Amino acid sequence: MSPPGRPKGEYRSAPHEGTPVRPLAGYVFRLYVAGQAMNSAQAVANLNALCRSHLPGRHSIEIVDVFREPGRALADGIFMTPTLIKLAPAPVRRIVGTLNQTPTLLLALGLEAVAA
């Protein structure tokens, strides 16, 4: 999932169906959020909904709150929140925003074929 030793964000415990830690051919997401900001909360909700409908059982999500871990925002170059990084499968992609435009999002994540 995420590199060991790094503290987890508060959204770590958000409900996402108790998926296995690193499923084969699974999707690994990291979502950077800014505290309790409205758009960050929306992004979390949207990501969860998307994973439920398109990737049941084959994803993991790490949520990083930049206000709690500003060092990570600096190190990872996260300046806009919320930012979603798809770490696996390749290629790595960055998606900025509330993740509410589903077609764009699916295209970016390469999920269209799966959805069809």
Added chain:
Amino acid sequence: MATRRVQVEQGLSQPGRARRVRLPPAAAIAKAPTGIRGFDGISGGGVPLGRTTLLVGGPGSGKTLFALQFLVHGARDDHVPGIFVAFEESARRVVANAATFGWQLADLKKKRLAFIDAHPAPDLVQSGDFDIGGLLAALEAQMRATKARRIVFDAIDVMLALLPDEASRRRELYRLHEWLLAHEVTAVITLQSGADESQATVQQPFAFVQFMVDCVVILNHRVVQGVSHRDLRVLKYRGSGFDENASPFLIGASGLEVAIARSPGRAGVPVSGERVSSGVARLDTMLGGGYYRGASVLITGSPGTAKTTLSGIFAEAACARGERTMFVSFDSEPAEVVRNLASVGIRLDRYVKNKTLRMVSARLITGSEQTYLDRITTLAAEHDTRCLVIDPMSTWSRAGLELSAYGVAERLTDWAKAAGITLVCTRLLDEMPGPLAGGAPLHISALADTWIHLEYLVQAGERNRGLSVIKSRGTAHSNQVRELILGDAGVTLADAYTAGGEVLMGTLRWEKERAEHLATETAEASRTRRHLRLDAEAAELEEQLKSLQVQIDAKRAEMALLAHATHSGEENRSQGRSRMRELRGADSPTAGRKSGTA
């Protein structure tokens, strides 16, 4: 109360200073110097400390450089750590581009200057609304690490453009602004304006930023008649006065340099009463002893009226006195100038050789008139110049706007005065009926201390060069138009002959001179003749006097002889008589003598 007493005490110890301070220091807005030459003067010390400044400008207007220089100055000279947030170019490229200015960014980067690459990745996908929480968090982390007090956001519009609507852009900028104020960092935000406009109302989407921030500076880059012009203007500055006019600036060897027209150093410059020879003795006489040291001299005239020659002879005279001199030629190559001046007996080559004289070809300089000024002042400082010749200035105004050319002329004369440099400029006046009718477009005529005008006077089918002193501040000067003669031996001013209210020149003068010469010769001859005649007469009389003297002497000798003869005869006779009486013994000798004499 305590501070007040301190102030009063200071006031007592420094009475001159106390009068100037009207407000307690706390009320005056604190400023963060930018280290940009001239800008700190315009703004009264720099950008507002702990507040936000907005830089607005089109592409290539120098926003990034301004912002970076502000950070570098803080980090290097004031030891204030800074953060550069690059939205437009990658931080590495910003550093690479700034390498030419010798700021040792690599060195500073290690210690006090952090670069954050906030350049959005090209493959970034955007889906819905977002905010800059991540940026603020990252800045927070960076500030904690380096204790940065200065932050630059370069081209923040790049990130804002990703936001879906106007309301969210506004919201994010306010968020940033609030954050900056809360952290009391001195921030500079750069923002692009429309490509062209100088009037610099920021592009509509970001217009509100101007109202939000405490200080707005507009940078312009225009091309007028093919010549690039840069200027900047402070649009607003809360809580502080500032120079409201646009000031030209240029990107020099060490960064941005803003030209200030009214150099503050001017007031304290000592005024010299020392005279400097113009190189032409008779011109010095006309000017009551020469130019003043540190004066600005303007020589105007049509093409070929010997402006260059007159300035060249000044340079030669300066070099002969051992003063370091610089000759800036806009028209010709230095070697040509030296050769051409040698033809009238002005030998500059030896001074070029011994490095007293530095010849500069300004044809190699391109850019706005401000660039010229900067290059010339830099070169002059390098050469430690005391006398400076610029030949001609007119090329200068061709390369610029009339208005800014005036500013440049003003700055040039101010600079020369402040540096105590005697400045001789020539200026071409073509197609001008008279110097006063048209006026010199570069307006240096108003700024010059001495204005010498050269013109062709057409008289009796000839063109002759006439020289007149139109003005010369602080010196009595001749009001006469004099003829300027160029010869193998140099420049001379001819004697002036007036006939019927006209000054005679050329052949007419020559004729007049000739006639006068003939008259003088004739008079001289007749005088000599008369003298000789009188001499002869005197000699004759003297001769006569001599012969008469001889005659007188002869007569005197004769008379003496005569007297002698008479006396001795008498004696003989009386002796004979006494003897006879003795012999006769008849009378007593006394009686006999008595009777003898009776």
